[in-house]
Amino acid sequence: MRTRIKQVIEDKFAMLAEQGLLPASDVADSHIISVPKHEQHGDYASNFCLVMASSLKAPPRKIAELLKPELEGEGLFTKVDVAGPGFLNFFLSSAFWQQNLLEIRAQGSGYGSSDEGRGMKVLVEFVSANPTGPLHVGHGRGAAVGDSLCRVLRMAGYDVSSEYYVNDVGNQMQTLGRSVFLRYQEYFGQEIDFPKECYQGDYIRDIARRIAEEQGDKFLDGEPASHLDFFIHEAVSEIFGGIKKDLEDFRVNFDNWFSERTLHESGLVEQTIQELMEAGKIYEKEGALWFRTSDYGDEKDRVVKRSNGVLTYFAADIAYHRNKFERGFQELVDIWGADHHGYVPRVKAAVAAMGFDPDALNVLLLQLVNLIEAGQVKAMTTRGGEFVTLREVMDDVGTDAARFIFLTRRCDSHLDFDLDLARSQSQENPVYYVQYAHARLASVFRTAKEAGVEMKEPEEINLSLLDSPEEIKLMKLLASFPELVAKSASALEPHRISYYLTELAGLLHKYYTTHRFIGDDNSLTQARLLLADVIKTVLKNGLNLLGVNAPEKM
RNA sequence: GCGCCCGUAGCUCAGCCGGAUAGAGCGCCGGACUACGAAUCCGUAGGUCGGGGGUUCGAAUCCCUCCGGGCGCGCCA
Numbered sequence: 001m002r003t004r005i006k007q008v009i010e011d012k013f014a015m016l017a018e019q020g021l022l023p024a025s026d027v028a029d030s031h032i033i034s035v036p037k038h039e040q041h042g043d044y045a046s047n048f049c050l051v052m053a054s055s056l057k058a059p060p061r062k063i064a065e066l067l068k069p070e071l072e073g074e075g076l077f078t079k080v081d082v083a084g085p086g087f088l089n090f091f092l093s094s095a096f097w098q099q100n101l102l103e104i105r106a107q108g109s110g111y112g113s114s115d116e117g118r119g120m121k122v123l124v125e126f127v128s129a130n131p132t133g134p135l136h137v138g139h140g141r142g143a144a145v146g147d148s149l150c151r152v153l154r155m156a157g158y159d160v161s162s163e164y165y166v167n168d169v170g171n172q173m174q175t176l177g178r179s180v181f182l183r184y185q186e187y188f189g190q191e192i193d194f195p196k197e198c199y200q201g202d203y204i205r206d207i208a209r210r211i212a213e214e215q216g217d218k219f220l221d222g223e224p225a226s227h228l229d230f231f232i233h234e235a236v237s238e239i240f241g242g243i244k245k246d247l248e249d250f251r252v253n254f255d256n257w258f259s260e261r262t263l264h265e266s267g268l269v270e271q272t273i274q275e276l277m278e279a280g281k282i283y284e285k286e287g288a289l290w291f292r293t294s295d296y297g298d299e300k301d302r303v304v305k306r307s308n309g310v311l312t313y314f315a316a317d318i319a320y321h322r323n324k325f326e327r328g329f330q331e332l333v334d335i336w337g338a339d340h341h342g343y344v345p346r347v348k349a350a351v352a353a354m355g356f357d358p359d360a361l362n363v364l365l366l367q368l369v370n371l372i373e374a375g376q377v378k379a380m381t382t383r384g385g386e387f388v389t390l391r392e393v394m395d396d397v398g399t400d401a402a403r404f405i406f407l408t409r410r411c412d413s414h415l416d417f418d419l420d421l422a423r424s425q426s427q428e429n430p431v432y433y434v435q436y437a438h439a440r441l442a443s444v445f446r447t448a449k450e451a452g453v454e455m456k457e458p459e460e461i462n463l464s465l466l467d468s469p470e471e472i473k474l475m476k477l478l479a480s481f482p483e484l485v486a487k488s489a490s491a492l493e494p495h496r497i498s499y500y501l502t503e504l505a506g507l508l509h510k511y512y513t514t515h516r517f518i519g520d521d522n523s524l525t526q527a528r529l530l531l532a533d534v535i536k537t538v539l540k541n542g543l544n545l546l547g548v549n550a551p552e553k554m
Numbered sequence: 555g556c557g558c559c560c561g562u563a564g565c566u567c568a569g570c571c572g573g574a575u576a577g578a579g580c581g582c583c584g585g586a587c588u589a590c591g592a593a594u595c596c597g598u599a600g601g602u603c604g605g606g607g608g609u610u611c612g613a614a615u616c617c618c619u620c621c622g623g624g625c626g627c628g629c630c631a
Binding site: 029030032034036037038041045047050053054059060083084085086087130132167170171172286287288289290299302303304305306307308310312313314337338339340341342343344345365367368408409410412413414416418421429430432433435436437439440443444445446447448450451491495496499502503506509510512513514516517518519532553554 | 556557558559560566567568569571572573574575576577578579580586589590591592593594595596611612623624625626627628629630631
């Protein structure tokens with residue numbers, strides 16, 4: 001609708017310019033159609049006259065007055081107002097909104113879709129936690145945001161793939177294997193010196209105990225180094241199995257699990273370094289290889305191969321991002337913890353140096369999650385081994401509440417996750433507010449069925465009965481859902497969905513207390529049931545974008 | 555010291571590629587079930603949008619600066 005109004009204005013302007021009533025001029029980019037905050041400002045508003053005033057050398061209101069009759073003659077609006085400093089306010093008839101209900105109903109679970117993304121291939125990479133320990137709450141936020149973003153992008157017409165990058169090589173693997181081996185020795189009563197850099201969590205002991213129980217003490221003999229691969233393999237597969245299970249229960253699915261190891265094994269890392277050296281973008285200094293990232297906006301050059309011959313994590317990441325582009329993705333979204341923000345410029349620099357568009361790489365930085373319990377921040381450190389896992393939170397508050405809460409904040413805002421609130425099965429918990437709206441409507445249909453009321457075909461329903469201010473307001477909000485999804489997608493901001501749903505649920509609850517869906521007047525009942533049906537659909541579609549259930553009963 | 559993010563009601567936060575009178579939830583206080591679910595609704599109170607400058611017809615929104623908080627500044631990942 002917005003694009004249609006915009007087009008009409010620009011057409012009418014061109015016509016007036018042709019007639020010599022206004023000077024010809026290019027239309028400013030800042031010309032937008034918005035939905036005004038106040039009802040008296042109409043259903044849509046245009047700032048056209050304001051943004052064009054200076055290039056047309058005419059007062060905004062005067063331009064508006066010239067356009068007004070032309071726009072009214074279009075037949076699209078019941079009224080066009082010139083308001084304030086020169087806004088054009090457009091009023092649509094209630095029939096317009098009523099007809100829209102049929103459209104929503106026809107689209108059903110597909111309502112909200114658009115071709116905003118035009119089939120653009122997008123890769124969203126998230127979580128990507130090292131398989132050295134269980135997922136913690138911070139990863140949970142990444143999982144919720146990433147997964148929801150994928151759903152939103154898909155609905156907005158993007159061709160989306162989701163991916164988890166598995167760091168399955170490097171020092172940390174050695175450290176992990178060593179940590180488990182030491183605990184294994186400890187299990188058999190040997191004196192061990194457990195270094196600080198080893199993984200401290202109890203889960204390491206659990207893995208060691210399992211190995212000890214299954215394999216006995218046979219690894220105590222001989223050179224520990226020769227057993228290390230076995231311990232690494234056992235630890236990784238157990239930990240990774242746990243991660244996958246956690247994500248599955250959190251309703252997060254990945255299209256692809258990308259192993260860092262394959263980048264090395266395929267030779268892509270070495271090949272990329274070689275090519276960049278030939279292009280003069282990597283040079284040698286003090287025995288190490290350095291990438292000229294400072295030529296592309298980074299603070300300083302970065303090492304890709306250490307003087308001891310070992311590749312850095314960065315080296316693999318360069319190849320990984322190259323690989324992403326070479327797989328044909330046009331937009332990349334990386335979701336990282338905010339503590340990695342210093343890493344962004346160097347990866348963008350690498351992308352640019354390889355000849356790809358650095359703006360095609362979108363890095364979302366997720367700020368910290370603080371768990372609050374009894375009004376106190378629960379300490380959450382990864383190093384000390386004392387951390388709250390995603391599993392604990394999921395088991396504690398449930399997947400629905402956890403996901404919803406993770407999606408009620410902007411990415412770059414710190415998140416205080418109040419456990420008591422999330423736990424409470426009561427009014428304070430925001431997720432229930434929305435779910436309850438859905439369940440309430442489901443209940444209406446159950447009641448209707450019991451009363452023997454069947455919904456007619458939409459075409460037979462007299463929609464003009466839906467004309468109260470509350471109904472109009474609801475219908476307008478319902479109509480804006482596809483735009484909201486599209487905007488949420490292009491801005492990479494899934495949290496907008498949860499705000500929309502809270503607003504829609506609020507309107508429904510309010511409506512519910514002042515209007516009855518089922519009454520003596522059959523045609524009114526029919527019209528309101530259609531409205532109920534459509535609201536229910538939109539709530540469900542929206543909750544689905546968040547990965548939250550839409551229950552029929554609670 | 556340098557860089558990134560944040561600062562909006564008592565609390566937690568929306569709104570931020572400029573737009574009209576700045577919103578919500580929680581909390582406080584007061585109301586509403588003999589009709590579809592009260593996990594709900596209605597009403598009251600609550601604001602120098604961190605401070606200051608600038609750009610503009612117009613700034614919570616953009617720019618500069620200062621103050622406060624968080625996080626980073628490895629030949630770690």
